[in-house]
Amino acid sequence: MTAPDRPCPDFDADFRSHFRDLLVWRRDVRRFRTDPLPDGLLECLLDLACLAPSVGLSQPWRFVRVDDPARRDAVRAEFERCNAAALAAQGPDRARLYASLKLAGLREAPCHLAVFVDPDPAQGAGLGRRTMPETLAYSAVAAIQTLWLAARVEGIGLGWVSILQPEVMNGLLAVPAEWRLVGYLCIGYPAEPDDVPELERVHWEQRHPLSDVLFQR
Secondary structure, eight states: OOOOOOOOOOOOHHHHHHHHHHHHHOOBOOOBOOOOOOTTHHHHHHHHHTTSOOGGGOOOEEEEEEOOHHHHHHHHHHHHHHHHHHHHTSOHHHHHHHHHOOOOOTTTOSEEEEEEEOSSOSTTTTTTOSSOTTHHHHHHHHHHHHHHHHHHHTTOEEEEEOOSOHHHHHHHTTOOTTOEEEEEEEEEOBSSOOSSOHHHHTTSOOOOOGGGTOOOO
16 A cells, blocks of 8 residues: 655754754753643643654553642652662762752642553554563653653743652552653743753763764774
8 A cells, every 4th residue: 555645844944943942942940930731731742742753653651640739749758768868879079069959840840740661562562672672661761752842842841850769659659560660750831941951050960072972883
């Protein structure tokens, strides 16, 4: 069966310039305004996230919107426990800087979204993941990145919280034990938009050039 003849969109120079701006201004947001998102906007953004590539077209991502105040409190408590352990593990030259970092917007962000991966979805019939089953988690990451960019277009910020124990989160959010947490996302309007990563501004780390990570064989 021949695919329909559909002309490819013309991504002109103006679009390409704006696309680069989008990538530059996509930030890992930690400081949010408390304004709620417009009704239906999150669902629209997740529809776009589901256009992300996935191994074998398996769409293994599972989104859990966390609205219940008690569950949010429990997530914050788990973050604080894990963050205290991470601080204790820092060397003396990094501990003070680490303690000064704002690593989550869990209190201010109006929307919390947990993203899990189903490690054995029926969809896709196993195509492409026999030797690399981790591609399922990579697919969920691709969905998060797509969501991140779609949110930025709408003026919405996203913060990825990773200082959490995945097994604990399954219990807190009452999801199947076999699901694996990929990221816990804070979503809302940024309080302080910036085109430079915060970790770069506070001198935790600097972005390295392509030449440092491109190899030829």
